[in-house]
Structures are given as C-alpha cells and as structure tokens.
Amino acid sequence: xxxxxxxxxxxxxxxxxxxxxxxxxxxxxxxxxxxxxxxxxxxxxxxxxxxxxxxxxxxxxxxxxxxxxxxxxxxxxxxxxxxxxxxxxxxxxxxxxxxxxxxxxxxxxxxxxxxxxxxxxxxxxxxxxxxxxxxxxxxxxxxxxxxxxxxxxxxxxxxxxxxxxxxxxxxxxxxxxxxxxxxxxxxxxxxxxxxxxxxxxxxxxxxxxxxxxxxxxxxxxxxxxxxxxxxxxxxxxxxxxxxxxxxxxxxxxxxxxxxxxxxxxxxxxxxxxxxxxxxxxxxxxxxxxxxxxxxxxxxxxxxxxxxxxxxxxxxxxxxxxxxxxxxxxxxxxxxxxxxxxxxxxxxxxxxxxxxxxxx
Amino acid sequence: xxxxxxxxxxxxxxxxxxxxxxxxxxxxxxxxxxxxxxxxxxxxxxxxxxxxxxxxxxxxxxxxxxxxxxxxxxxxxxxxxxxxxxxxxxxxxxxxxxxxxxxxxxxxxxxxx
Numbered sequence: 001x002x003x004x005x006x007x008x009x010x011x012x013x014x015x016x017x018x019x020x021x022x023x024x025x026x027x028x029x030x031x032x033x034x035x036x037x038x039x040x041x042x043x044x045x046x047x048x049x050x051x052x053x054x055x056x057x058x059x060x061x062x063x064x065x066x067x068x069x070x071x072x073x074x075x076x077x078x079x080x081x082x083x084x085x086x087x088x089x090x091x092x093x094x095x096x097x098x099x100x101x102x103x104x105x106x107x108x109x110x111x112x113x114x115x116x117x118x119x120x121x122x123x124x125x126x127x128x129x130x131x132x133x134x135x136x137x138x139x140x141x142x143x144x145x146x147x148x149x150x151x152x153x154x155x156x157x158x159x160x161x162x163x164x165x166x167x168x169x170x171x172x173x174x175x176x177x178x179x180x181x182x183x184x185x186x187x188x189x190x191x192x193x194x195x196x197x198x199x200x201x202x203x204x205x206x207x208x209x210x211x212x213x214x215x216x217x218x219x220x221x222x223x224x225x226x227x228x229x230x231x232x233x234x235x236x237x238x239x240x241x242x243x244x245x246x247x248x249x250x251x252x253x254x255x256x257x258x259x260x261x262x263x264x265x266x267x268x269x270x271x272x273x274x275x276x277x278x279x280x281x282x283x284x285x286x287x288x289x290x291x292x293x294x295x296x297x298x299x300x301x302x303x304x305x306x307x308x309x310x311x312x313x314x315x316x317x318x319x320x321x322x323x324x325x326x327x328x329x330x331x332x333x334x335x336x337x338x339x340x341x342x343x344x345x346x347x348x349x350x351x352x353x354x355x356x357x358x359x
Numbered sequence: 360x361x362x363x364x365x366x367x368x369x370x371x372x373x374x375x376x377x378x379x380x381x382x383x384x385x386x387x388x389x390x391x392x393x394x395x396x397x398x399x400x401x402x403x404x405x406x407x408x409x410x411x412x413x414x415x416x417x418x419x420x421x422x423x424x425x426x427x428x429x430x431x432x433x434x435x436x437x438x439x440x441x442x443x444x445x446x447x448x449x450x451x452x453x454x455x456x457x458x459x460x461x462x463x464x465x466x467x468x469x470x471x472x
Contacts, residue, residue, distance in 0.1 A: 021464075035456075036438075039463030047471060082364065211435040212389050225388075230411055293364030293406060293415065295390075304391045304406065306364075321391035329435035 002028035007340065011040050015118040015344040018354035022347070026340060034335040036328060042358045046318055053313035054080055054288055055154055061305075064320065065355040066147045067110060070103045071298045072320070072356075073152035075305040078232060079294035080154050083309055086284055090234070092156035094275040097234040098166070099142075099151065100296075101264040101271070106135040107299035108257045108264075111351045112187060115254065118348050119196045127183045134176060138169050156281030166272045173265045184258040188251075197251040201334040201346045204248055213330040214323045215301020216260065217350050219244045220252035227297035238270045253349045260299075287313055298323055300351050322356035365406060365413025372426060375405075375418060379429045382407045387414065389433040392440070394447045396472060401449055405429070422448070422472075430455030438462070448472040 005026050011019030019040040025033040048060050061076040062069045074096050081088055113128035136146040142161050143149035151157045161169075187193055203213065208221035218225055219242060226242035228235040243259040245252040288309025295304050301323035308317040327350040334346050370378060387407035395402040403426065405416040420426060428451050430437045437456040443449040445460050448469035460468075 037458075037462060037464060039465050042463060042465055044470060079364075209388055210433070212433070225408075291363045293404075293413065295364070295408075295413070302390070306391075306393050306404070308395060316397060317393075317395040319391075319393045319395075321393070325438065326391075326435075328438055 002030075004032070009034075009343060009347075013344070015114070015348060016352075016354075017114070018352070018358075020347075020352065020354050020357075022335075022343075024335070024340070024343065029340045031335050031338045031340065031343065034332050036332065038354070038357060040358070041354065045359045046320065049315040049318045051314075054307075054309065054315050055313075057315065057318060058152055058154065059150060061318070061320070062148050062150055062152070064322075064359045065353055067107045067353060068103065068298045068300070068303075068356065069148045070099050070152065071296060071303070073150070074100060074233070075294055075296040075298075075303055076307065076318070076320075077152045077154050078296070079292045079305040079307040080288055080309075082292040082294060083288040083290045083307060084154070084284065084286060086155050086282055088156050089279045089282060090276050091160075091278040092280045093234040094237075094271050095157050095161060095280065096152070097238070097271050098161070098169075098268055098275075099139075099149075100233065101267045102135055102138055102169075104264045104299045105261050106132050106139075107351075108261050109135065111257060111299075111348075112184070112254075115345075115348050116187070118344050119193065121186075121193065124183070124186055124193075131176060131179060131183060134172060138172065141165070142169075153281060155284040156279070158281070160280050163275070166275065170269055170272050173268060177262075177265070180261065184261070187254050187258060194251065196342075196345060197254055198249060200250045200342050201338060201349060202248050203330055203334050205246070207333055208248070208330060211329040211333055212326050213301075214326045215297070215299070215351075216253050216256040217301065217327045217330055220256045221248040222246045225302065227295045227302050230295060232294075232296060234271055234274075235267075237274055238267050240267055250345055250349045257351070287311055288315065300324055300353060300356075301326065303356075320356075320359050322353065322359060324350065324353045324357045327352075328357075363415065365415045367415050367417050370405075370416040370418045372418065372420065372424060375416065376427050376429065376432070378416065379405070379432045382414070383432050385409070389429075389436055392436065392443065394443050394449055394471075396447065401447065403443075403449070420449075423450070425450045425452050427452060428454040445469070446471040 021037040109132035116124035205222040289311040291308040304321040306319040390406040
C-alpha cells in the first residue's frame with residue numbers, strides 16, 4: 001500500500017465555474033475515496049414560495065440556473081398546471097418544446113466547450129462556444145433575452161414565434177449542421193482527445209441504476225431513462241428514441257451528449273413542421289390547491305418539480321430535485337480508482353451545475 | 360391511491376424500510392426524497408420510478424420522530440438524507456455516509472425547519 005494523503009479539490013479550481021469541494025483520499029496518485037461538500041452558494045430559493053405568489057415564483061424558478069432557466073420555468077409551470085387542471089393550448093406546448101430543445105443544444109455546446117477547456121484544447125473550446133452563440137442569437141431573436149428569457153407562464157407562454165421565424169431557425173440549424181459535425185468530430189475522433197476520454201471513469205449499468213444516475217450520465221451506461229418519453233409538452237407528437245451507450249466511460253458520456261444535439265435539431269424540425277396555429281396561453285383563474293410531482297428531462301437529466309398549494313396565492317412547498325444533485329453519488333463512484341490527473345475531467349463529465357444543486 | 364404525478368401511498372415509519380426493500384427488489388429506482396414542513400410536522404415523500412411509473416411513499420411524522428435511513432437499500436440516498444437532516448432537521452438514523460451536519464457549508468442551523 002502506498003502513502004495515503006488527502007488533497008482538497010475545489011471549491012476554487014480552474015475547471016470549476018462554480019464552487020463544489022471534494023476531499024480526495026489518494027494512495028500515491030490513485031483516488032481511493034472522494035468526500036463532497038456543497039452549500040457555498042446555497043440561496044434557499046425553495047423557501048421563497050412564502051414571499052412570492054405562485055405566479056411570481058415562475059421568475060424565481062427561472063433564476064435557479066442560467067443554463068436550464070427555460071426548462072426550470074417550464075417544469076414548474078407544468079407542475080402548477082397539473083395541480084390546477086389547466087389545459088395549455090397546443091401551440092404553447094410546441095413552443096415550449098422548441099425552446100426546450102434549443103436550450104438542450106446550447107447547454108450541451110456549453111459543456112463541450114468547458115470540457116475541451118478542461119483537457120487543454122482551447123481552440124475546440126472557442127469553436128464550441130462560437131456555435132453556442134448562434135443558439136443564443138435565436139433566443140434573443142425570439143424573446144429578447146439570451147440567457148434568462150422568461151417566456152413561461154402558468155397556462156402557456158408569454159411570447160409567440162411566428163411561423164416565418166421558426167422556418168428561419170430551422171434553416172439556421174441546417175446551416176450549422178456541417179460546422180457542428182466538424183467540431184463534434186474532433187471530440188469523437190481526435191487521437192489526443194480520445195486518449196483522455198476512452199477507458200476513463202467507468203460507470204457500469206448496475207452502478208448507474210443503483211446510484212440513481214440520470215441524463216447523459218445514466219444513458220452513457222445504458223440506462224434508457226428519458227423523461228421526454230412521458231410525453232409532456234409536445235413530445236407525445238414527436239418521434240424520438242433516447243440515445244444510450246453501453247460503454248459507460250467519459251467518451252460514451254461525450255458521445256451521448258453530442259448525439260443529443262443532433263437529436264434536438266431533429267425534434268425542432270419535427271415540431272416546426274407540426275406546430276398548429278392558435279392561442280399561446282390560457283387565462284388562469286383561481287389558486288392552486290393540491291400537489292403534483294412533475295418530471296422533465298433537462299440537459300443534465302431528470303428534474304423533479306414538486307409543488308403543493310393550499311388554496312391561497314402562496315404555495316406551501318416548491319421542491320426542485322435537480323439532475324446534478326442526483327448525479328453526485330455516481331460521480332463519487334467514477335472517481336474511485338481514478339488518477340488524480342483525470343479528476344477534473346470526471347467532475348466535468350457529469351456536467352455539474354452547482355447553481356441548480358444550490359437552488 | 361391518489362395520483363399526484365405518481366401514485367401516493369401512505370406509509371408508517373415501521374413500514375418504510377420493508378416497503379423500500381420490496382420496491383428495490385421489484386426493480387424501482389429511487390428518484391427523490393422531499394420534506395415539507397406542515398402544521399408542526401414533517402411530510403416526507405419518497406419517490407420511486409420504474410419505466411414511466413412513479414410511486415410516492417408519504418410519511419407524516421412529528422419533529423421528534425426518528426426515521427430509519429434507506430441507505431442500506433439505496434446507497435445513493437445518503438446525499439438526500441443528509442440534506443433533509445441539515446436543512447430541515449429531520450432525525451434520520453444510520454445514514455450510510457453521515458456528514459454530521461457538514462455537507463452544507465451554511466451558518467444557520469436547519470434553515471428550512
């Protein structure tokens with residue numbers, strides 16, 4: 001047995017845009033155990049239900065995270081809509097689906113950039129984010145905002161996207177296709193990149209299931225769990241099969257996210273082809289009285305939105321179980337036996353969103 | 360059973376572990392655990408998912424009641440149970456990895472109680 005030592009990783013580290021701390025127990029350069037600490041930026045947003053009414057709280061939920069902002073708003077609104085038995089107009093469901101899939105593309109491109117940066121490929125980082133800017137342009141064009149664009153409301157959405165705009169977005173995505181394949185091809189085929197990702201950080205199917213891994217973290221280990229199969233928003237009208245891999249290493253997690261980018265583009269194409277004319281919101285009267293667990297598929301996986309109303313304007317409880325929180329036990333498992341030099345990559349392969357975790 | 364995005368199943372402290380074991384043996388994964396502070400009590404919701412099905416164990420307990428940890432069944436529950444303990448003050452015994460109120464770096468004790 002080699003000499004054991006404890007190396008602190010984070011909360012400040014070059015690969016961490018947000019603070020999380022791990023105590024790494026090492027034997028020589030090999031990680032034996034990792035002990036997490038969180039809470040550096042905990043904001044207690046769930047308790048704000050006592051101060052903001054259920055409609056105002058949409059704006060709070062959207063600020064849980066700057067990457068999944070739209071999907072947080074959508075998940076919360078759908079939860080309240082179920083409590084209140086509100087039927088959302090079909091066009092609004094399609095618009096939500098399109099913005100959600102654009103959000104997934106932007107999130108995965110952001111992650112690819114951060115990941116490239118973590119293994120020292122600066123130009124790949126820049127190209128990934130250059131492409132992401134085009135998605136942010138679409139957000140700005142359709143909503144006026146690039147990050148938090150506040151279009152969800154209980155009962156539908158606040159803004160419409162004219163059909164000409166949607167057609168233009170599909171054209172922009174078609175034009176991006178070649179560039180996307182070129183950039184993502186480097187992640188999948190480059191010898192040096194592959195040498196950092198392949199056979200690193202294995203998570204078996206059994207461990208992924210046992211540890212509750214969600215999203216690409218679980219899918220890359222063969223878990224066929226994708227909340228879009230629940231057919232919320234307009235997903236019931238769209239044709240798709242969750243992307244999975246049976247390999248379970250860092251490369252597989254990268255591959256799943258890359259394939260999901262192209263799948264999201266396909267889903268947007270389908271949604272634009274099928275979106276009906278009609279209203280974009282229902283007038284919601286009354287107050288929520290009851291409870292509901294709404295599950296949506298965010299870029300990082302299953303997010304659970306629990307809301308409980310008491311018949312007043314203020315909820316008794318809003319609980320958001322975010323995918324990063326669910327993936328921390330799986331991360332700790334992949335770290336066991338890893339080399340110290342691979343720890344930053346492994347932390348990044350869960351696509352950690354500490355803002356979400358510290359909601 | 361009431362549908363609240365899943366089937367709500369009323370539970371007692373004594374039944375929690377045996378029923379959780381049965382869930383795991385039947386192929387359900389642990390999705391989340393949630394605590395709500397209501398009328399001087401805790402309302403705990405343990406959610407399990409299997410394919411697209413969703414079952415929720417509902418447990419209503421007093422502040423002084425002690426709940427057994429389910430980490431012996433679902434090891435990943437340690438993170439959620441530490442959260443319930445630190446943020447809400449739920450008394451949970453025998454958590455697989457007990458951070459002893461040091462998971463969250465916060466100054467206030469049980470701020471969500």
